[in-house]
Amino acid sequence: MMARRKKDGLSDNHLKVLQVLETYTEKNGYPPTIREICDRANLSSTSVANYYLEQLEEKGIIQRDRHVSRGLRVVKDYIKGFGEQIKETVEMLDELLTIPLLGRIVASEPVPFPSSDFSPFADEFGSINVAKSLLPAQDARRGNLFALEVSGDSMIDAMVNDGDIVIMQKATEARNGEMVAVWLNDKHETTLKYFYQEGKRVRLQPANPTMGPIYINDPSTVEIQGKVVMVVRQVEMQ
Amino acid sequence: MMARRKKDGLSDNHLKVLQVLETYTEKNGYPPTIREICDRANLSSTSVANYYLEQLEEKGIIQRDRHVSRGLRVVKDYIKGFGEQIKETVEMLDELLTIPLLGRIVASEPVPFPSSDFSPFADEFGSINVAKSLLPAQDARRGNLFALEVSGDSMIDAMVNDGDIVIMQKATEARNGEMVAVWLNDKHETTLKYFYQEGKRVRLQPANPTMGPIYINDPSTVEIQGKVVMVVRQVEMQ
């Protein structure tokens, strides 16, 4: 049974013609001829395509310039659909970086890593967008960032609070002065600290200047989980 | 004397043809015919237009599909020039918000406001870009946000450290539970606190849960300077 439109609305063929028009124009830089519409929309005759184009024009969806080859354009959806594609381009080239939100970070558990080392798009909680200009321009680091939401008040000595979002990069080593997430496997605790290797000893310095450092004499108890790149606190009014 | 091209580069006519192509396409949604190019570029014959189109194709500036009416498109400048325009649109409509960085916020001085109330683009330190999805979706607030860099350790009880960036909205009043920047004019001090009006008394609650609130019995000593929307900490490795 054929699909027909009742009185208003667009039939199957209207949609096909419209879609052909959009994709063809986008791909080639100019609109299709009526015969090309026929081919791609599986219409058997130019008069059929012309029939639907007339109706689409009547509805104000497209505009036609009569007696002009390829004299068609979509009125509004053209800009909408096109913008979507451009958006990606701008995202890629320019400013935005989409970072997957992988879970929560709590004091009592190690950092939940990206499941596979370089496919960070499985079982994620969502994602956040960050302007690249806010991040250090180290290209190497781009792409292997992930975000965690802080749970609980236990990171207070790192000036990080419940609900904050930390953006980090997976790492197993750190240089002095970098802020890291470490798992202290003797204390069974995750914490965020500035890292300093001092001879054989490791000094973990809280970000909060009112608090003193922790000294760890056995480096094997310190497992570096990642480097903290950025902390974002969204202050929502309750 | 006629302008001719030396060996490389584009002559006057090349440019005219190119410009006609771009403006016509943008205006009509499809490229011009060769004869239309003739008219608008003041060329006397189709063969002349064709002559220049061939050269533009040779140089890789445009692409042509042979034996196809209006089978032309501009290669790079089209996307470049067009992309620039789209970028603004995307910025406006979609994801990025550019927030002016107006100065520093220190404990000993009031908040440095946008110079004029609604032209926040004078004498600024710079600007930062933030993805709108990170901000509350209150459209009303968009556009009157500004950012300040925190100077010194004096905001520690707000879990905000030296070098952090606070994004705020100018305000003179607050509702309970909102984080505000207040100027305590008796103590001569700026501080960031959660605001609670409790009868006649004002309670200023630090974000740091280990610290107790401040109670202020004379509300006139509390001047609300703005609401804190977001705090960003960029952890740079020294």
Place this chain on the structure above:
DNA sequence: ATATAACACGAACATACGTTCTGGTCAAGG
């Protein structure tokens, strides 16, 4: 059933349009 409207087919027509060819002008260089 009959009428009506939506939809489909195929062919014919006029012309819009890309292509090509012949010939021309004009400046620069040997």
Place this chain on the structure above:
DNA sequence: CCTTGACCAGAACGTATGTTCGTGTTATAT
């Protein structure tokens, strides 16, 4: 002067392309 290369005119050709028309099919309503 002659050649050469860049640029210009105009016309002719073939076909790509929008338009139109007559006819046929199928659902829905009366």
